[in-house]
Amino acid sequence: xxxxxxxxxxxxxxxxxxxxxxxxxxxxxxxxxxxxxxxxxxxxxxxxxxxxxxxxxxxxxxxxxxxxxxxxxxxxx
Amino acid sequence: xxxxxxxxxxxxxxxxxxxxxxxxxxxxxxxxxxxxxxxxxxxxxxxxxxxxxxxxxxxxxxxxxxxxxxxxxxxxxxxxxxxxxxxxxxxxxxxxxxxxxxxxxxxxxxxxxxxxxxxxxxxxxxxxxxxxxxxxxxxxxxxxxxxxxxxxxxxxxxxxxxxxxxxxxxxxxx
Numbered sequence: 001x002x003x004x005x006x007x008x009x010x011x012x013x014x015x016x017x018x019x020x021x022x023x024x025x026x027x028x029x030x031x032x033x034x035x036x037x038x039x040x041x042x043x044x045x046x047x048x049x050x051x052x053x054x055x056x057x058x059x060x061x062x063x064x065x066x067x068x069x070x071x072x073x074x075x076x077x
Numbered sequence: 078x079x080x081x082x083x084x085x086x087x088x089x090x091x092x093x094x095x096x097x098x099x100x101x102x103x104x105x106x107x108x109x110x111x112x113x114x115x116x117x118x119x120x121x122x123x124x125x126x127x128x129x130x131x132x133x134x135x136x137x138x139x140x141x142x143x144x145x146x147x148x149x150x151x152x153x154x155x156x157x158x159x160x161x162x163x164x165x166x167x168x169x170x171x172x173x174x175x176x177x178x179x180x181x182x183x184x185x186x187x188x189x190x191x192x193x194x195x196x197x198x199x200x201x202x203x204x205x206x207x208x209x210x211x212x213x214x215x216x217x218x219x220x221x222x223x224x225x226x227x228x229x230x231x232x233x234x235x236x237x238x239x240x241x242x243x244x245x246x247x248x249x250x251x
Contacts, residue, residue, distance in 0.1 A: 027251065031251045032251070034249060034251060035251045039249060040249050040250070040251045041245075041246050041249040041250060042246065042249070042250040042251070043250070043251050044250065044251065047251050
C-alpha cells in the first residue's frame with residue numbers, strides 16, 4: 001500500500017499515547033494499531049475527522065503517498 | 078422465521094445434514110464391509126460352502142460383477158459423503174456467524190468437483206455396463222441437471238471468494 005500513515009510522528013509531537021488517542025477518538029487500540037502499522041485497507045471519513053480533531057492536524061499530515069512496489073497479497077484495481 | 082438459533086431454518090438444515098452425514102457414513106462402512114466380504118468370497122470360493130447364503134451359487138458365477146458393483150456404489154457414497162462433510166463444515170461457519178471465510182471457497186470447489194466426479198462416474202458405469210452381457214437394466218441417459226448443479230456450485234464459490242475478500246477489507250477498515 002503506497003499510503004503511509006504517520007500517526008507515530010504526530011503522536012510523538014503531541015506527546016500523546018495510542019491508548020489516550022483511542023479513548024478520545026472512540027476507536028479500539030487494536031484498530032488504531034492496524035492504522036499505525038499501515039495494515040489498514042481503508043479509513044472512514046468519520047475516523048479521519050475524529051483523528052484530525054483530536055490531534056489538531058489536517059488529513060495530509062496523517063496520510064502520505066509514497067509510491068513503491070505493490071505489497072504481497074495486494075490487489076490492483 | 079429466525080435465521081439462526083433454535084427453531085430456525087438453519088437449525089433444521091443442520092439436523093438434516095447431520096442425519097444424512099451419519100447415514101452416509103454408515104452406508105460407506107457397510108459398502109466397504111460388503112466389498113471386503115465379496116472379495117474374500119471371490120478369491121476363496123471354498124468359503125461359500127461353509128456359509129449358508131441364498132443364491133450362493135449365483136454369486137460364484139458373478140463375483141467380479143458383484144465386486145465391481147460394490148466398488149461403484151462405495152465410490153458414489155464416498156462422493157456424497159465428501160459433499161455432505163464439506164456442507165457441514167460450511168454450515169458450522171454459518172452458525173458461528175462468519176460464513177465468508179476463504180476456506181469455504183475451497184470447500185465449495187470441492188463440492189463442485191465431487192458433483193462432477195459423480196456425474197462422470199455415472200457415464201463410466203453406463204459405458205462399462207454396455208460391454209457386459211450380464212447387465213441389461215442400466216440405461217444410458219444424459220441429463221443437464223447434474224452439470225447445471227456443478228455450474229451453480231462453482232459460481233457460488235466465486236461469490237464466496239468475493240465475499241471473503243470484502244469481509245477482509247471490512248475488517249481492515251478503520
